[in-house]
Amino acid sequence: MEVVPEAMDGAMKGQEARVSRQPGGSTLRLLRVWAKPAIGLAAFIGLWQALVVVFDIPAWKLPAPWAIGEELVASRALYLRHTWATLSEALIGFGVALFMGVALATLMAFSRAFQRAAYPLIVASQTIPIIVISPLLLIWVGYGLAPKVIIVVLITFFPIVVNVMDGLRSVDPDMVKMMRTLGAGRWRLFTKVQVPSALPFFFSGTKVAVTFSVIGAVIGEWVGASAGLGYLTRMSVPLFLTARSFGAVVILALMGILLFLAVALLERLALPWYYEARRAGALEEEGE
Template identity: 45%
Template sequence: MRRSLNTDKRDFAAIFLPGFTLLSLLVLWEIAVHLSQVEPWILPGPSQIIGALWQARELLWQHSIQTIYETTLGLGIAVVIGIALATAIEWSQSLRKAIYPLLIVSQTIPIIAVAPLLIIWFGYGLLPKVLVVALVCFFPITINLADGYRLVDREMIRLLSAMGAGPGRIFTMVKLPAALPFFFSGLRIAGTYSVMGAVIGEWLGATKGLGIFMTRSSQSYLTDRVFAAILVITCLSLAIYLIIEGVARLTMPWYYRKKETI
């Protein structure tokens, strides 16, 4: 009973304190804008941003649909390729030695430098935006899952081997379940970055999407609309994170039960 009460208090604090802090910052922002009388095209207040969000809701929705489509395709491609490559690396030590260092080096190349090349090669259509999202999401999924495979309890593997289990059975019964928490950790990171990847691709050239909406708004000095688009991007990223968290809880109920008992 006491543990349940303590858990409820921690959950309440985890929700209330960040919300209260954010609300306080918004109130201070609104007061500061009114007192300083700063021009709205330089820094609009939260109330003006909410007004712009409501006025441009239909336009924002149309652009959001395009960004969501690009994000979903890119993230899906990254998940499929990431799982395949991480699993291949686990099955072949030679492949791990050949590819793993290259994966690390690839992350030193800024995506903002690669995106223009994709535009040049594939034009201004859907494909370069999807590829940008896939490139952004691919690394955390692959590396986390590969590390999850590598950190599996070796004593358990030796036990199953002694009992006559083959490599395939060991993989499905031990390695894969043990690596799932690592996979979802990488997927959470990738999910929150995925919308950003789509927006970066749209910045560089697009006819529809939140990135081009922000570009046009900033060029027209509609700063309140830029902030409205940022708010939408934040909400989309949070929505993707919550969906991934929900899938993780459905896929790994034993993992979350274990965490709740600690």
């Protein structure tokens, strides 16, 4: 009796892939994903508009959403100039933080001694009240781009360092053993296992950091600046140009959201294995 080939055949046939990809339906899915936040936002704006109209709140106290929209359109050249200033501060600072954060995390993952020496300082840097040191920054580096970039870096490098370091250290010890028995040295272990397994962590940190970068730029402008949305807000409020300052806030919110979405999109493109596995897991849990 030829059991061996039969069993082999059975082994091959019986073990088809567990997950079949879901075909089509992407437009519908997109609609389902976006419908709820859109309804929520519309309700919020509608309520706001209604309150202002019903209680006849003066525009210098609380402008109606419609008035803010009108201001955004009317002063678009002004907004564009200040948006550009804030965006460049945020992105330059974020870029520096990205480089610094990844470099520091890599050094700490490679050398426990360096980690011991540097980690307390890195954590301590987050306890520095930014409000306290920003006037000092003006004294040290002046009024230009530098103080804003420094504040953005200070705020944003932290989530990157912590996440990348955790990611580099998150490797399954058995995987390390496996690599060593294959003959891999420290460098191959780093490039082939540690870096790829740290990528999801890296993107988590980066999503937080890029959102914070906008806040950092605004704080920097608040202390001393001649351009930027933070500066614009600060100048508008004492002049009772409340709608103008609200317009700046709306743009800041949009900027944060868009930067976050841009990183999320990059993440999706860079980690197809991560998202496919997660979706497959979700499908299995639903019993499909």
